[in-house]
Amino acid sequence: AILQEMYEVYSVFLKRCEEYFLCRYLPPEGVSSVGEHLRLERDLYLQKLPEEQRKSRLLVFDYLMRRETCIIGSGDLNAVDLMEIGSYTELPGGNISLPTGFSSILGPLAKHVPPEKILKGHAVSVVRWNNAAEDETQLLGAQMEEKQKVEILCDNGKVFYADSVICTVPLGVLKHSAKTMFQPPLPDNKMTSIEKLCYGTVDKIYLEYDRAFFTSELSELILLWDKTDDTADMASRWYRKIYSFTKINDTLLLGWISGEEAKYMETLSFEIVSEKCTEILRLFLADPFVPKPKRCICTSWWSQPYSRGSYSSIGVGGSQLDIQTIAAPLYAQPHHTIPSLLFAGEHCHPSFYSTVHGAYLSGLDAARYLCELPGIVNTQQDPVTAASDSSNSKQTRTQTSADADADEEARAPQTSSSRCENKNVSQKDASTSDLTLTVEGTADLSSWLHGISLN
Numbered sequence: 001a002i003l004q005e006m007y008e009v010y011s012v013f014l015k016r017c018e019e020y021f022l023c024r025y026l027p028p029e030g031v032s033s034v035g036e037h038l039r040l041e042r043d044l045y046l047q048k049l050p051e052e053q054r055k056s057r058l059l060v061f062d063y064l065m066r067r068e069t070c071i072i073g074s075g076d077l078n079a080v081d082l083m084e085i086g087s088y089t090e091l092p093g094g095n096i097s098l099p100t101g102f103s104s105i106l107g108p109l110a111k112h113v114p115p116e117k118i119l120k121g122h123a124v125s126v127v128r129w130n131n132a133a134e135d136e137t138q139l140l141g142a143q144m145e146e147k148q149k150v151e152i153l154c155d156n157g158k159v160f161y162a163d164s165v166i167c168t169v170p171l172g173v174l175k176h177s178a179k180t181m182f183q184p185p186l187p188d189n190k191m192t193s194i195e196k197l198c199y200g201t202v203d204k205i206y207l208e209y210d211r212a213f214f215t216s217e218l219s220e221l222i223l224l225w226d227k228t229d230d231t232a233d234m235a236s237r238w239y240r241k242i243y244s245f246t247k248i249n250d251t252l253l254l255g256w257i258s259g260e261e262a263k264y265m266e267t268l269s270f271e272i273v274s275e276k277c278t279e280i281l282r283l284f285l286a287d288p289f290v291p292k293p294k295r296c297i298c299t300s301w302w303s304q305p306y307s308r309g310s311y312s313s314i315g316v317g318g319s320q321l322d323i324q325t326i327a328a329p330l331y332a333q334p335h336h337t338i339p340s341l342l343f344a345g346e347h348c349h350p351s352f353y354s355t356v357h358g359a360y361l362s363g364l365d366a367a368r369y370l371c372e373l374p375g376i377v378n379t380q381q382d383p384v385t386a387a388s389d390s391s392n393s394k395q396t397r398t399q400t401s402a403d404a405d406a407d408e409e410a411r412a413p414q415t416s417s418s419r420c421e422n423k424n425v426s427q428k429d430a431s432t433s434d435l436t437l438t439v440e441g442t443a444d445l446s447s448w449l450h451g452i453s454l455n
């Protein structure tokens with residue numbers, strides 16, 4: 001009953017936070033974060049209750065806040081902007097478990113891209129997006145064409161040239177490497193927005209057992225800890241950030257952890273994490289015979305060089321404008337009609353940031369932006385898509401697209417239908433015609449986007 005009561009109270013308080021964005025109310029003075037606002041409302045609520053009823057409710061509220069850090073993707077709700085939390089939009093239809101994993105999304109998309117055009121193991125180190133000479137009028141036609149190309153340098157020594165590049169590296173990678181990755185450096189406003197958006201760490205801990213020990217009625221073990229001293233040594237408190245263990249099946253448990261505590265956990269061996277989790281389970285189940293897991297696997301999104309975190313949120317002082325600033329295409333020269341550099345990824349969607357559908361839709365937006373530019377004819381060469389392997393992910397992820405390529409590997413026949421198609425008009429007329437991006441066989445994808453189960 002207390003859990004139900006506090007869950008309802010918490011939901012109302014969170015909704016009120018969201019209303020600041022939707023209704024543009026002014027928050028109470030000195031309150032700028034979601035964490036501060038939630039605590040303020042919590043304290044007012046608890047004050048009205050008899051002393052003896054407060055503690056258990058306080059602990060449940062604290063659990064809900066720890067859980068929220070994993071949902072929002074910021075380890076500390078005091079770092080999440082109060083005025084902007086409402087900018088995130090939930091897709092109707094609830095969460096969907098993809099029956100066969102992300103391959104059911106990527107499969108239909110990748111099917112139309114010739115395999116040789118998806119390059120794995122090509123980590124991009126430098127993107128020279130403005131090679132144009134200061135005075136282009138002094139260059140001859142061919143020279144100028146070469147100069148106007150974007151040059152992409154990979155860690156493995158390969159070099160690619162493109163008219164335009166769509167950069168989909170995660171915000172964490174932009175935060176870490178944008179200064180060195182882009183030549184010339186990205187404009188100041190883009191760099192400031194990259195700094196202002198948050199890219200939090202959220203990790204999962206999987207515990208696999210030889211035998212079931214959760215009773216059949218128990219689906220989740222919620223962990224209510226007494227107040228944690230946040231100034232204490234991380235080694236003595238990191239595990240208190242795990243908010244629960246959920247039963248995935250009879251022999252598999254899942255715990256979630258966020259923020260600095262998650263980063264610390266990533267430095268520990270699976271063995272140590274496993275021992276600590278066993279200790280916690282024995283304590284909370286009051287059962288010294290809880291078995292040790294036969295296997296413990298933890299994600300390490302913060303430590304992965306091609307992720308450097310999990311997903312984006314809007315930090316105190318940031319806004320949706322920062323997302324738009326990051327996503328804005330860059331033109332090498334003011335008179336250029338085609339942007340050299342475009343951006344996509346979850347951090348580029350103003351209301352679906354932090355999600356797969358946000359990433360997908362922002363990619364479509366960037367591609368459509370290019371396709372709809374007057375004078376773009378995409379029937380000559382298909383996009384070359386390079387994707388590096390991310391050891392933490394089972395997905396094949398697209399990271400950069402280039403429409404021309406100096407490398408032999410990429411000089412493949414153009415057969416893909418995953419491209420801009422000029423609907424019912426001749427190529428000659430393409431510059432003035434309506435161009436649309438079509439990807440055949442992705443009807444199920446739109447069902448997914450509308451929240452309808454693929455089953």
Ligand SMILES: Cc1cc2nc3c(=O)[nH]c(=O)nc-3n(C[C@H](O)[C@H](O)[C@H](O)COP(=O)(O)OP(=O)(O)OC[C@H]3O[C@@H](n4cnc5c(N)ncnc54)[C@H](O)[C@@H]3O)c2cc1C
Binds near residue numbers: 301346359388390
């Ligand atoms: C624990 C967890 C749970 C989540 N749960 C959900 C959920 O329930 N629902 C939901 O919608 N979303 C969820 N997400 C978020 C979702 O996974 C991401 O928002 C989404 O994958 C982002 O897609 P993206 O294309 O922007 O970035 P990514 O999928 O990270 O793709 C970026 C790609 O760029 C590559 N790359 C990076 N640097 C370089 C480089 N220098 N050169 C070449 N390639 C590079 C990476 O290897 C990667 O392949 C979750 C994320 C995590 C971590």
